[in-house]
Amino acid sequence: MLLHFTKMHGLGNDFVMVDLVTQRARITPAHICQLADRRFGIGFDQLLIVEPPRDPTMDFRYRIFNADGSEVENCGNGARCFARFVRDQRLTHKRDIHVETAGGPLVLKVQHDGMVRVDMGRPRFSPAGVPFEAAGDQPLHTLQVGEETLSISVVSMGNPHAVLQVDDVESAPVERLGPAIEAHPRFPRKVNAGFMQVVSPSRIRLRVFERGSGETLACGTGACAAVASGIRQGLLKSPVTVELPGGELSIEWPDPEAALIMVGPATRVFDGRVVLN
Numbered sequence: 001m002l003l004h005f006t007k008m009h010g011l012g013n014d015f016v017m018v019d020l021v022t023q024r025a026r027i028t029p030a031h032i033c034q035l036a037d038r039r040f041g042i043g044f045d046q047l048l049i050v051e052p053p054r055d056p057t058m059d060f061r062y063r064i065f066n067a068d069g070s071e072v073e074n075c076g077n078g079a080r081c082f083a084r085f086v087r088d089q090r091l092t093h094k095r096d097i098h099v100e101t102a103g104g105p106l107v108l109k110v111q112h113d114g115m116v117r118v119d120m121g122r123p124r125f126s127p128a129g130v131p132f133e134a135a136g137d138q139p140l141h142t143l144q145v146g147e148e149t150l151s152i153s154v155v156s157m158g159n160p161h162a163v164l165q166v167d168d169v170e171s172a173p174v175e176r177l178g179p180a181i182e183a184h185p186r187f188p189r190k191v192n193a194g195f196m197q198v199v200s201p202s203r204i205r206l207r208v209f210e211r212g213s214g215e216t217l218a219c220g221t222g223a224c225a226a227v228a229s230g231i232r233q234g235l236l237k238s239p240v241t242v243e244l245p246g247g248e249l250s251i252e253w254p255d256p257e258a259a260l261i262m263v264g265p266a267t268r269v270f271d272g273r274v275v276l277n
């Protein structure tokens with residue numbers, strides 16, 4: 001089966017985008033792992049499949065899969081790439097796009113400067129909603145990783161996040177602690193692990209070890225989770241610029257009852273075709 005795809009990225013968090021509105025294909029978890037391989041396949045952090053909506057009031061539905069084949073609830077950089085993709089493919093001319101996702105409906109706005117503005121919904125801090133095994137709902141929890149006792153906050157942006165404050169993001173032990181936090185037994189559905197350096201109340205630096213994909217150059221939901229956690233702890237004030245290895249995102253959360261807003265770029269890299277066996 002021949003599959004047409006587009007390679008895109010949001011600040012270096014890279015995607016293979018597949019239009020299943022105009023083509024037919026059955027993509028299995030084995031296909032996803034094969035395509036995700038950066039040497040034997042195409043290579044990506046996430047695969048995003050665009051489908052017709054089930055709800056007729058929506059424009060599209062999309063599904064997102066990590067490089068390990070696991071399906072995820074939400075993806076901030078993927079949302080921006082999706083908005084750019086459906087317009088470039090001429091699947092829609094709208095600038096305000098309503099889409100169904102596994103994490104619920106999203107509204108995306110393609111601005112006239114080409115940047116994409118996404119209403120990311122409200123962060124949820126309750127451990128049960130992440131899910132994270134904990135007795136209470138306090139801003140910080142201790143997490144034992146081997147000999148180390150870490151202080152983390154937990155946030156659901158539809159998908160699960162743990163945020164750890166560090167003094168210097170460059171020297172933070174992301175490669176060592178990231179996989180241990182991701183697979184920690186207190187996170188029954190695993191977790192994305194963010195390492196946040198507060199530069200000022202309006203600027204952070206962030207690296208994210210993503211569940212199912214490893215460290216990426218940027219994570220949109222991770223940026224929202226870190227900003228929400230920082231504001232909740234009184235360390236940050238909206239709007240916040242998030243400096244990621246791949247570039248910057250702007251995150252607004254002016255009011256705890258409001259949704260987080262993420263604004264950032266989405267870049268098309270190339271179109272291709274691949275045979276699925």
Ligand SMILES: N[C@@H](CCC[C@H](N)C(=O)O)C(=O)O
Nearest residue numbers: 075076077159211219220221
């Ligand atoms: N890169 C994404 C998040 C993708 C999903 C994540 N790895 C998970 O398993 O929850 C983003 O930009 O938000």
